[in-house]
Amino acid sequence: MMHCLDLAGIGAGPFNLAVAALMREQSLSHRFFEAKTEFSWHPGLMLPGAMMQTSYLKDLVTPVDPTNPCSFLAYLVEKKRFYDFLHAEQRTVSRCEFADYLSWAAHRLKSVQMGSRVHSVLDQGDHFRLDVQGPSGRESVCARNLCIAAGKKPHFPLCSxxxxxxxxxxxxxxxxxxxxxxxxxxxVIGGGQTGAEVVINLLSGHWGRPAQVTWASRRSNYLPLDETPFTNDWFTPEYVDAFRQLSPHRREEIVAEQKLASDGVSPATLTQLYQLFYRLAHLEGDSERVVLMPNRELVAMSCRGDYQLQLENHLLGDTRGREWISADMVILCTGLSEALPPCLAPLQERIPRDDHGRLLLDNAFATRLEGDSGERRLYFLGTGRASHGIAEPQLSLSAWRAAQVVNDLLETEVYDIRQTGNFMKWITPQTSRVAVA
Ligand SMILES: Cc1cc2nc3c(=O)[nH]c(=O)nc-3n(C[C@H](O)[C@H](O)[C@H](O)COP(=O)(O)OP(=O)(O)OC[C@H]3O[C@@H](n4cnc5c(N)ncnc54)[C@H](O)[C@@H]3O)c2cc1C
Incomplete structure (x- = not known):
């Protein structure tokens, strides 16, 4: 009889690594399958000088289990760079160093199996059967519960x-x-952090010397990430608790309102950009080399040798002026969208969703297959922006979220994640709910 795991993880990026780190000492059997043969974290965007937008203390474990051996501080100590790190007085670290930390943690976690792609997941009544292509061939794995953190997919404007x-x-x-x-x-299409980093590297000569860089953004300007203290309170367990009490419609409104708290450009990157543009325009007499076009949405494209891009200028309001630009190369910095991995296709129809196709997840980020009377759970990490708010695709709460998963799976409070609350009273017990017509 084949051994059945209590938990199988699909993907071992930071979100599932946090779960793996918190499951380390637990009695339940678990394995995490990662398709890549060597650990890497968004290697395609590991650009020179790229910095984290989140504190290194919001690592895989520290917010819920600071003595866990997979903490960022344990990494610094093992790498013998603790004092140097402290003296460098950095609020955030480079993406390159954080990726190295994640890789170090992945190597320490015996439950993480690299080079193992999950090809399909089948429902077998009281368990799931995973078809895994591993380093030593095809393997059939039995698991009672799944934790899915397989990342997002690139978003492309339709016309591109x-x-x-x-x-x-x-x-x-x-x-x-x-x-x-x-x-x-x-x-360059897209005015978020990625667009900014691509423009910096283009103008710094990282890939050669372009004749001209045109940077179009749908946003009204090149807008900053809001990382001020009260905004950071949106990335707390208490706020997620309050958010969970809201109607789906209200949640949707709030996620749209809070966009710049998670998707803006780091203020330091904006300053770096402005200084670069100043130098080009005023010290090097090369002002034609960069063209900034905020308020522009890419609405049509064609290719006749070079590319013609039609942009709609939203500054003009309803009259919506149209502009054409030509380019030899188009770099789409148009973000990522939530997606489930193709291996879940056999279960797709039975994963509960709302009328808009959004996953219906409970407080522990879990759901059950429709029509399943058993206790099997599917945890989805990083795909619940609509259900859990703007912190969901970010690292900020990944340790806390992993602790929710572990507590839920073990049906006990392995990690005490109750918060005492601070001065922010998002909703009080006395809040009376009066429907507004
Ligand atoms: C460039 C970049 C920088 C970011 N910087 C920050 C930041 O500073 N702060 C912040 O809070 N957030 C940041 N984010 C957002 C978020 O934290 C990251 O995207 C994070 O990597 C999400 O973690 P994940 O584990 O869900 O997904 P991923 O890191 O994408 O990992 C998913 C893993 O699943 C594997 N996989 C997929 N399908 C299968 C399968 N069928 N079988 C086996 N394995 C599979 C993939 O190979 C991959 O390794 C950043 C995002 C990007 C793109």
């Missing part, structure tokens, strides 16, 4: 899809493509 090529591509893989931009007119 028929034209994708090695000259029109999503930025997610740019560092691996290493494009030759010499003497080319480059259009």
């Amino acid at each position: 899809k028929p034209l994708l090529s090695d000259k029109c591509f999503h930025a997610l893989e740019i560092a691996l493509r290493d494009p030759d931009v010499n003497d080319k007119r480059i259009a």
Whole structure:
């Protein structure tokens, strides 16, 4: 009789690594399957100088289990760089160092099986059967519960899809493509952190010397990530608890309102950009080399040797002026969207969703298959922005969320994640709910 795991994880990026780290000492059997043969964290966007947007203390474990051997501080101590790190007085670390920390943690966790892609998951009544292509061949794995954290997929504007090529591509893989931009007119679409980092690297000559860089953003300007103290309170367990009490419609409104708390450009990156533009325009007399076009939405594209991009100018309001630009290369910094991995296709129809197709997850990020009378749980991490709020696709609460998963799975409070609350009273017990017509 085949051994049945209590938990199988699909993917071993930071979200499932947090679960693996917190499951380390637990009695339940568990394995995490990762398709990559070597650990890497968004290698296609590992650009020179890229910094984390989140404190290193919001690592895999520290917020819920600071003595866990997979903490960032344990990494620093083992690497013998604790004092140097302290003296460098950094509020955040480089993405490169954080990726190295994650890789170090992945190597320490025996439950993480690299080079193992889950091809399909089948329902077998009281358990799941995973078809895994591992380092030593095909394996059939039995598991009672699943924890799915397989990442997101690149988002492409509709009009760009028929034209994708090695000259029109999503930025997610740019560092691996290493494009030759010499003497080319480059259009960068998207005004978030990725767009900003791509523009900096284009103008710094990382991929050659482009003839011109046009940077279009749908946003009204190149807007900052809000990382001020009260905004940071949106990334706390208490706020998620309050958010969970709201109606789906209200949650949707709030997620849209809070966009810049999670998707803006780091203020330090904006300053770096402005200084770069100043130098080009005023000290190097090269003001034509960069064109900034905020308020512009890419609405149409064609390719006749080079690319023609039609942009809609939202500054003009309802009249919506149209503008055309030409480019030899188009780099789409248009974000990522939530997606379930293809291996879940056999279960797809039975994963509960609301009328808008959004996953219906409980407080512990779990759901059960429709029609399943048993106790089997499917945990989904990083795909619940609509159900759990803007912190969900971020690292900020990943340790806390992993602790929720572990407590739920073990049906006991392995980790005490109750909060005492601070001065922010998002909702009080006395809040009376009066429907507004
Ligand atoms: C460039 C970049 C920088 C970011 N920086 C920050 C930041 O500073 N702060 C912050 O809070 N958030 C940041 N984020 C957002 C978020 O924290 C990350 O995207 C994070 O990596 C999400 O973790 P994850 O484990 O869900 O997904 P991923 O890191 O994408 O990992 C998913 C893993 O699942 C594996 N996988 C997929 N399918 C299968 C399968 N069928 N079988 C086996 N394995 C599979 C993949 O190979 C992958 O390794 C950043 C995102 C990006 C893109």
